[in-house]
Amino acid sequence: MCGIVGYIGSNGACKILIQGLKRLEYRGYDSAGMALVGNDGRLNVHKSKGKVANLEQTAAAGDTEGCLGIAHTRWATHGEPNDINAHPHVSQSGDIALVHNGTIENYAVLKKVLSDHGVEFKSETDTEVLVQLIEYIKLTSNCTLSEAVREALLQVEGAYAIAVVERGEPDTLIVARKSSPLVIGVGDNETFIASDATPIIGYTDKVIYLENDEMAVIKRGEPINIVSISSNLPSKIDIHKLRLSLAQLEKGGYDTFMLKEIFEQPATLCDCLRGRITPDGRRVVLSGVELNKQKFIEAERITLVACGTSWHAALIGKRLIQDFCQIPVEVEYASEFRYGNPVLGPKDIVISISQSGETADTLAAIQIAKQKGAFVYGVCNVVGASIPRATDSGTYIHVGPEIGVASTKAFTGQVTVLTLLALAIGQLRGAIDEEKVYEIASALKTMPKTIEETLKVDTEIQKLSRIFTYAHNFLYLGRGYNYPTALEGALKLKEISYIHAEGYPAAEMKHGPIALIDHEMPSVIIAPSDSLYDKIISNVQQVKSRGGAVVAIVSKGNTAMNDIADFCIEIPEVPECLTPLVASIPLQLLAYYIAVNKGKDVDQPRNLAKSVTVE
Numbered sequence: 001m002c003g004i005v006g007y008i009g010s011n012g013a014c015k016i017l018i019q020g021l022k023r024l025e026y027r028g029y030d031s032a033g034m035a036l037v038g039n040d041g042r043l044n045v046h047k048s049k050g051k052v053a054n055l056e057q058t059a060a061a062g063d064t065e066g067c068l069g070i071a072h073t074r075w076a077t078h079g080e081p082n083d084i085n086a087h088p089h090v091s092q093s094g095d096i097a098l099v100h101n102g103t104i105e106n107y108a109v110l111k112k113v114l115s116d117h118g119v120e121f122k123s124e125t126d127t128e129v130l131v132q133l134i135e136y137i138k139l140t141s142n143c144t145l146s147e148a149v150r151e152a153l154l155q156v157e158g159a160y161a162i163a164v165v166e167r168g169e170p171d172t173l174i175v176a177r178k179s180s181p182l183v184i185g186v187g188d189n190e191t192f193i194a195s196d197a198t199p200i201i202g203y204t205d206k207v208i209y210l211e212n213d214e215m216a217v218i219k220r221g222e223p224i225n226i227v228s229i230s231s232n233l234p235s236k237i238d239i240h241k242l243r244l245s246l247a248q249l250e251k252g253g254y255d256t257f258m259l260k261e262i263f264e265q266p267a268t269l270c271d272c273l274r275g276r277i278t279p280d281g282r283r284v285v286l287s288g289v290e291l292n293k294q295k296f297i298e299a300e301r302i303t304l305v306a307c308g309t310s311w312h313a314a315l316i317g318k319r320l321i322q323d324f325c326q327i328p329v330e331v332e333y334a335s336e337f338r339y340g341n342p343v344l345g346p347k348d349i350v351i352s353i354s355q356s357g358e359t360a361d362t363l364a365a366i367q368i369a370k371q372k373g374a375f376v377y378g379v380c381n382v383v384g385a386s387i388p389r390a391t392d393s394g395t396y397i398h399v400g401p402e403i404g405v406a407s408t409k410a411f412t413g414q415v416t417v418l419t420l421l422a423l424a425i426g427q428l429r430g431a432i433d434e435e436k437v438y439e440i441a442s443a444l445k446t447m448p449k450t451i452e453e454t455l456k457v458d459t460e461i462q463k464l465s466r467i468f469t470y471a472h473n474f475l476y477l478g479r480g481y482n483y484p485t486a487l488e489g490a491l492k493l494k495e496i497s498y499i500h501a502e503g504y505p506a507a508e509m510k511h512g513p514i515a516l517i518d519h520e521m522p523s524v525i526i527a528p529s530d531s532l533y534d535k536i537i538s539n540v541q542q543v544k545s546r547g548g549a550v551v552a553i554v555s556k557g558n559t560a561m562n563d564i565a566d567f568c569i570e571i572p573e574v575p576e577c578l579t580p581l582v583a584s585i586p587l588q589l590l591a592y593y594i595a596v597n598k599g600k601d602v603d604q605p606r607n608l609a610k611s612v613t614v615e
């Protein structure tokens with residue numbers, strides 16, 4: 001949520017910043033801005049409402065000279081998206097410019113104090129308070145910029161990743177973080193800073209992940225100096241190697257990132273599974289579990305915490321762990337868990353699931369779980385993100401950068417890792433027999449091929465999408481393992497096509513939602529040939545007999561459903577616990593094509609951001 005980028009080196013900063021913002025645009029795209037410090041020390045600020053392309057045009061018409069700069073793409077929290085509220089914010093004198101990702105919680109109090117001392121504010125944002133406070137401290141204490149930044153941060157409550165530059169200081173870039181992420185790219189005589197590593201790829205593969213409560217002073221031609229904000233003591237600097245390529249950040253011939261990511265799933269699942277099932281298909285090996293065997297053997301309860309799509313994956317994880325491990329499992333929205341005073345102890349395992357690894361609510365849930373003595377395991381995609389660094393251990397899903405705001409390949413990656421995790425824990429605890437492991441692991445091994453097969457429904461779904469493009473409401477129904485798949489299908493449609501959609505356990509229909517059914521309310525019903533198939537048939541009939549159109553997702557060869565449903569989409573037959581993996585493919589495509597038919601921006605839907613780093 002909000003993306004920040006910065007550069008100090010010997011090349012023109014403007015081009016690097018614009019390119020960096022474009023790579024970070026998935027984090028927010030209400031408005032964008034940049035501040036450049038010219039080699040002679042003059043400070044130029046450019047801002048524009050809307051996407052980064054608008055800023056590019058605005059900046060091109062002005063002065064863009066300078067080899068030092070900071071930039072920002074915004075997802076509004078305080079104040080509407082307009083030029084004034086766009087970052088960078090500048091201090092009253094116009095000397096200091098700052099970009100910020102996060103929320104300053106005590107901004108109202110600080111604003112009042114500063115206003116009482118004659119500081120005049122221009123924007124409605126929480127961020128402006130910070131830059132004004134820095135200048136106020138610098139002027140009243142007669143200290144350096146870095147001392148003022150540190151002092152101001154000691155007074156601030158909330159979350160932040162910031163970058164600061166000053167007029168007359170073309171050789172200094174200051175950054176700091178607490179709870180919001182910040183990565184420093186270390187090049188040859190140049191340094192990059194960004195909310196995540198994507199703007200840095202192609203320039204350097206050496207990165208430093210700034211830790212919570214750290215501040216870095218980056219001076220041209222000098223080693224980077226990192227200190228703890230609270231103690232002012234120097235921090236140890238760890239340089240990590242980035243393993244991302246530029247090709248992973250491009251559309252690769254597809255119209256959108258979302259379509260690329262849907263079609264990438266056979267390959268991403270291959271990466272996700274690599275080396276995790278023994279060649280004979282009889283054992284699942286996850287290093288995070290192997291290294292913490294005792295914790296998993298002694299666990300008395302597992303709680304899964306996540307948000308959005310990751311929460312849907314968690315619901316599937318619950319069934320998998322219950323089925324294979326015989327441990328009580330709970331699933332919580334991270335945002336509820338964090339304020340729910342959870343009862344946890346050392347025999348509890350909390351599994352946090354997150355694509356980005358930066359979701360603020362999930363991070364907060366992890367902190368609470370750790371404080372209460374639980375062992376925290378992470379399932380994450382982005383290597384080196386805050387969540388994998390905050391957890392005790394974990395497993396990466398390794399599906400590569402997901403750029404479309406609507407999660408697709410991360411969902412199938414999460415479900416795959418949760419399946420592996422459930423099998424690994426089940427084996428450790430002796431709760432699952434060898435043949436069952438072999439059956440599921442073998443089907444997982446061929447899952448990339450199965451998904452490739454499933455993707456052949458593409459043309460059929462494109463045609464189907466035209467029939468439903470103008471529906472105003474949708475119901476998605478499923479049972480057992482596929483109730484969460486229904487929730488996920490509905491979420492996909494909502495977020496990119498703006499059509500109201502609800503996911504329900506199919507049997508719950510008769511307790512209320514069935515009142516909504518008429519000829520204008522289509523239902524998508526996930527009905528693979530599994531243990532609940534006969535039950536779901538009667539749910540389909542209940543919808544049909546009330547005039548609702550039904551799109552049924554059925555297993556290949558199920559011709560009986562043709563007589564009941566209006567449209568049948570066939571998916572390959574797989575073991576019951578793996579049906580969400582294949583059933584989610586036609587749902588992703590249906591949402592995608594409906595949104596495209598409606599002319600929506602599927603990669604950057606309105607109001608959304610990929611990384612939700614605020615509460």
Ligand code: M6R
Nearest residue numbers: 308309310354355356359406407
């Ligand atoms: O990065 P995370 O998995 O923690 O993100 C959680 C949700 O914000 C995310 O899944 C969101 O719901 C997606 N836009 C869904 O497509």
